[in-house]
Amino acid sequence: MEQDANRTKRRSRRIFICVAVVLVVIFVLALVLGLSRRNQGANGFQSTFIERCEKFNGPDCQNIWKVFSQAYVRRDPCNVPMEAYNALMAAASIQPVCNRELFWSKTKQIVHAFTAKRDCYITMEDTLLGFMLDGLTWCGKENSSETFTSGCPGWSQCENNPVRSFWNRASAAFAEAACGDVTVMLNGSISTPFSPASIFGSIEIKRLNYRVRSLNVILVTQNNTGTDCSNASLKDLLDTLGAGISYSCRAVPEAQIQACSSDPKRTCGPCW
Structure with missing residues (x-):
């Protein structure tokens, strides 16, 4: 009986040791996998940044990456103001393209579908900086030189987060570069x-300067339904628009814009 009891104890001890070893192995593998995935996320972000940059001829993509990352690494992800990207704006400046700048608000999908088929206009996302970072999320952490793509604050979580500050600063530069006649597509269905x-x-709109001659507002509607150019919010737009910039407005069905942009026989020009 005593021998049986000893064998049972030894067997239980071996089982306990085996279970403990398995748990340790699982923990180590999970830790390694987690670190690997985090590194892949950071490296993947940088690779995407560089690959997109290299689709443009001329820029020093490695230097632009260095300047870009310096704006947010080792910083509280809720304490990255617009000004943190000033050096990036200098390293990859947005050049004036007179009469072709197209702004948008709540019409991103149709605007980009339009500019993808027509090179008559460019949006912020068609510039080098906008193209590189469109749809991406990034942030840094205090006392860390890494770039993170998860665990970052959302757009509205804090005002000075890296993504929001970048788009605010880049959009300001895009507007400041505008000249001649500019256009904005607004959602006429709201x-x-x-x-x-x-x-x-x-x-x-506040950064449009003396080089801008006119602002053409296009209200994108659904099948001739929705708001029109008498909408009260457009009075606020007029009040905000700088002196000396003329204003025009037209409601245009989305189907008309889509048909025009898809017609290869149409010359490069507006679809309204």
């Missing part, structure tokens, strides 16, 4: 097409 809280309303 009650307030112009919002003072949007990037266009809070930043871009």
Whole structure:
């Protein structure tokens, strides 16, 4: 009986040791996998940045990456103001393209579908900086030189987060580079097409300067339904627009814009 009891104890001890070893192995593998995935996320972000940059001829993509990352690494991800990207704006400046700048607010999908088929206009996302970072998320952490792509604050979580500050600063530069006749597509299917809280309303329209001759507002509607150019929010737009810049407005069905941009026989020009 005593021998049986000893064998049972030894067997239990071996089982306990085996279970403990398995748990340790699982923990180590999970830790290694987690670190690997984090590194892949950071490296993947940098690779995407560089690959997109290299689609443009001329820029020093490695230097632009260095200047870009210096704006947010080793910083509290809720304490990256617009000014942190000033050096990036200098390293990859947005050049004036007169009569071709197209702004948008709550019309991103149709605007980019339009510019993808027509090179008559360019948006912020068609510039080097906008193209490189469109759709991406990034941030840094205090006392860390890494770039993180998860665990970053959302757009509205804090005002001075890296992504929001970048788009605010880059959009300001895009507007400051505008000249001649510029256009904005607003959503004519909502009650307030112009919002003072949007990037266009809070930043871009305020940065249009003396080089801009006119602002053409296109209200994108659905099948001739929705708001029109008498909408009260457009009065706010006019009040915000700088002196000396003329204003025009037209409501245009989305189907008309899509048909025009898809017609190869149409010459390069507006679809309204």
